[in-house]
Amino acid sequence: MVDSGNTYGDKVSKLITWGHWFSFFNIIAAMLIGTRYIAQSPWPETFLGQTYLVLNWIGHFGFLIFGFYILVLFPLTFITPSQRLMRILSVIIATAGMTLLLLDTYAYQNLHLHITPLVWDMLLNNDKSNLNTQWQYLFIVVPVIFLLQLSLSEWVWNKLRKLAHKHVGRPFAITFAIAFIGSHLIHTWADASAYGPVTAQRATFPLSYPMTARSFLEKHGFIDREALAKQIQNEGTGGATEAMRYPLEPIAFKTKQKDYNLQIIMIDSLRADTLNHTDTPNLTRFAQNNLNYNNHYSASNNPTSLFGLFYGLPGNYVDSFRNSHIESPILTELHARNYQFGLFSGDDFNSSLYKQIIFTNGEIAQSTEKMNDKKAISQWKDWFGQQTSDKPWFSYLELTSVSEYDDAAPISTSNVSQNLFETNYRKAVQKTDKQLKAVLSTLKQSPDWEKTIVIITSNHGMEFDETQTNSWGSSTNFSEYQLRVPMLIHWPNVEPELITTTSSHLDLAPTLMEEFLGTTTPANSYSSGINLFDQTEERNWLLAGDRKNIALITGTNTVVIDTFGNYRVYDENYRRLKDEKPKLSLLMQGISELKRFYHPKK
Structure with missing residues (x-):
């Protein structure tokens, strides 16, 4: 067959x-x-x-x-x-x-x-x-x-x-x-x-x-x-990075500008709610006599916020800028104007962001001794005493004792444990505030006080499990406890004011570029922020994040988006809203902002 x-x-x-x-x-x-x-x-x-x-x-x-x-x-x-x-x-x-x-x-x-x-x-x-x-x-x-x-x-x-x-x-x-x-x-x-x-x-x-x-x-x-x-x-990730298109157009400056001095004081891990007469009487007094942005958010819940402060850009750009060796336009212009640099840190600039991205021109002096805040302030005073009125200067002073309040990790989430760690933290804050008194006094007694801009802020906050998610310290979530920080500014000839509108670390770069250095280039050509002096209206959202996630913060919730496009929505107390969907227009604006400074693919 x-x-x-x-x-x-x-x-x-x-x-x-x-x-x-x-x-x-x-x-x-x-x-x-x-x-x-x-x-x-x-x-x-x-x-x-x-x-x-x-x-x-x-x-x-x-x-x-x-x-x-x-x-x-x-x-x-x-x-x-x-x-x-x-x-x-x-x-x-x-x-x-x-x-x-x-x-x-x-x-x-x-x-x-x-x-x-x-x-x-x-x-x-x-x-x-x-x-x-x-x-x-x-x-x-x-x-x-x-x-x-x-x-x-x-x-x-x-x-x-x-x-x-x-x-x-x-x-x-x-x-x-x-x-x-x-x-x-x-x-x-x-x-x-x-x-x-x-x-x-x-x-x-x-x-x-x-x-x-x-x-x-x-x-x-x-x-x-x-x-x-x-x-x-x-x-960092050290991975392949896209070609940068930064700034979007050449940055130009006015021909005549005032040669103000610039002093930035960075207090590591200082929460916004520590600005009170009990924990920080000296800092609070400074806030009352100057500009106090009391609804201010860091650019990140970890050290990448430093990048946001100097560049005015969210943290997802960190590795691209690290590999592209693009200097902050603020520091580029200060170098061009021959400003005297004085950089001091209580932990000898332990964060790699300083030497790899921010201060890459050898401004950081090699320390021969183990540093702490007391020594950093002493070195700053010595340097400050050598400055003369005929040469403008830029100084950056980082104080790190607050972040080192206790090296031990909490072993439980009980009220006893929480109170213990928060008590130790606030003691470290009070100690730092006392040290700041001498710094502020030295600045005020200087004959150049009225031509010196002084900015006091923090890189990020510190949480003691207020969100009840077993979150301690920083880098664990994007709640206000880890993002809200003080932003205090002394600006010559500007009256003291309490500003309650939301602001961000991303706003400092355009503020300094426009009001201090006198750029005529629009802020959106080099930053994701806006001028702190122009914040007359409440903005719809703020952008924060790190290398892997972005957080879009509105008045009612926080939307966290990961690199795969997955999102989570949290209420104002950082409680997860599983059935809530974010506004698509909000997401489009946030995601578009993360791509603006990359070369478009043809």
């Missing part, structure tokens, strides 16, 4: 073979579309980073398409009665998948995010640009994709016998497997070593969840979590 080839087993076998080849050519198509992600992302600067990108590109799309075939099309092969129906279903599914992939590349190009329900809403409901009009044109290509998939299906079916004799399936399968496994192994090592050129690519492709093993390696003694965290803090 001659086998007609029409048995159920023969049909299934032929459809399986066809499905493999149909998936293979769709993998190639997906990889070609995936090059758009590579084109819209910064190119890795190291060979290992480039190797990982290529392996991840091959392995990820190979796994994504073939995995979808195994989970969806392969089971359908056994239950679909007709090979024609099976092929039509496959073509429809492949068309939908490729269309979604194209839409995702468009979302990544414009928002640097992959499609989520939030991003989908943003694309559909964006009223401030023509994004929603443009992306709808992509649906014009859906019939074209369908016809191409239909043609591919028919061609593979007719050429199935010839393709089966090519004997290339195994080499390709091995190639995809090696690329997939290799990319995940490289990322596992990179994540454990904080190797930025690789870890910075974790969100390049959609549905990408590269393997990590930090907990496993830490448990078995292969890595030290504290040392790794310190390495990340000191060195």
Whole structure:
């Protein structure tokens, strides 16, 4: 008896073979579309980073398409009665998948995010640009994709016998497997070593969840979590960074400006509510006699706020500026005007941001002794006494005793523990306030007092679990306890005032650039903030964040968005609102602000 080839087993076998080849050519198509992600992302600067990108590109799309075939099309092969129906279903599914992939590349190009329900809403409901009009044109290509998939299906079916004799399936399968496994192994090592050129690519492709093993390696003694965290803090991500377009236009200045002196006093970890007659009587007296912005927010809940203070930009730009070696326009102009620099710190500028981004021209003197606030103030006094009226100066004094109030971590969240740590903290604040009295007295007694700008603020706040989320210290959430800080300004010939409108660290740069240095360039060309003297109206939102997250703070809630486009909404007491959805216009404005100073991809 001659086998007609029409048995159920023969049909299934032929459809399986066809499905493999149909998936293979769709993998190639997906990889070609995936090059758009590579084109819209910064190119890795190291060979290992480039190797990982290529392996991840091959392995990820190979796994994504073939995995979808195994989970969806392969089971359908056994239950679909007709090979024609099976092929039509496959073509429809492949068309939908490729269309979604194209839409995702468009979302990544414009928002640097992959499609989520939030991003989908943003694309559909964006009223401030023509994004929603443009992306709808992509649906014009859906019939074209369908016809191409239909043609591919028919061609593979007719050429199935010839393709089966090519004997290339195994080499390709091995190639995809090696690329997939290799990319995940490289990322596992990179994540454990904080190797930025690789870890910075974790969100390049959609549905990408590269393997990590930090907990496993830490448990078995292969890595030290504290040392790794310190390495990340000191060195940043070190990954590929996009080309900067900063400033957006050349910065120009008026021909005549007053040569004011500038004194910035940074008190590490000083909360806004410590500004009272009990904890800080000297600082409170200074606030009453000068400008007091009592609704002021830091740019971050960690040291990246220092970047926001000098550059007027959110923390997501930190690593790009670190690698681009772009100096703050404030310091650039002070150098150009030959200002005398005096930089002093109670911890000898322990934060890597100072030496790697902010003060990169060798202004920080190497200390030969272990520093503390008392020694820093003493050195500042010696330096200040040597300044003359004919040469303008800039001084930066950082006091760190408040942040070092207690090195031990709390062991519980009981009221006793909370009160103990907060009591120790406030004692450190009171001690620092007493030390500040001598600094302020020295400044006021100077003959140059009326031509000296004095700014007193903090890098971030300090929490003692007020949000009842087991959050202590800083860098754990974006509540007001970790973000609200004092902002006190003495400005020559400006009357004392209590300003209650919301303000931000991002506002200091445009304030100094316009009111102190006399720039004629609009603030939005070099900053995300606005002039502190122009804040006559309450703004709709403030921007804070770090390298991985942004926080949009409004009068009623805080929206935290991560690098994958996922968001969480909190009320004014930082309680999670699980069913609350943020305004899309608010999100669009915030996300757009995070991309303004990167070179647009053509």
